[in-house]
Amino acid sequence: MGSGSAIRGSRVGAGPMGEAERGEAAPRIRVAFYCANKHQVVPSFSHEAQIPDEWDCPRCGFPAGKDPENPPAPPKTEPYKTHLAYVKERRSDADGQAILEEALAKLRAERAAMSAALKPLND
Structure with missing residues (x-):
């Protein structure tokens, strides 16, 4: 049995104004990164933030760089040693x-x- 006073489909802090209540979002810049598997990831950063040279690809986990022609080399993994x-x-x-x-x-x-x-x- 559920409570009759529960609000369903809403999150805490959401009011009739929704996101406008919180003010304007910070200005953003989107930067494309490319990994060795030809995946592209485009995260957004604040205008004041320092953009990193490399970003981890969410699809394969390899490092991704800004140059699509010369992506960073995949990390070299060594086999498990006893x-x-x-x-x-x-x-x-x-x-x-x-x-x-x-x-x-x-x-x-x-x-x-x-x-x-x-x-x-x-x-």
Whole structure:
């Protein structure tokens, strides 16, 4: 059940005058931007605003410039790298082998100490 006093199809602040109540809109300028996929976007800016050199294309997300013949190049995306790929970039195979040997030696020493500590319990 709806309320009988609800106003439908109207927004808050809208009166009988509508937009005229708020005064005149600021002067605007429309600037065309072009992306590498030949999309055109024409946002409007205030006359006082500084117009950017590039604008994001809402259709493809590529950067768009003001020159339709020479749009900005699309961003270069690199494939996802795993943690192991980053480690391999920083370390050589010899470094990796040395780290592995050190970790295995430590693990073997811990296991030997553990089995030595458990040996009197088993006797």
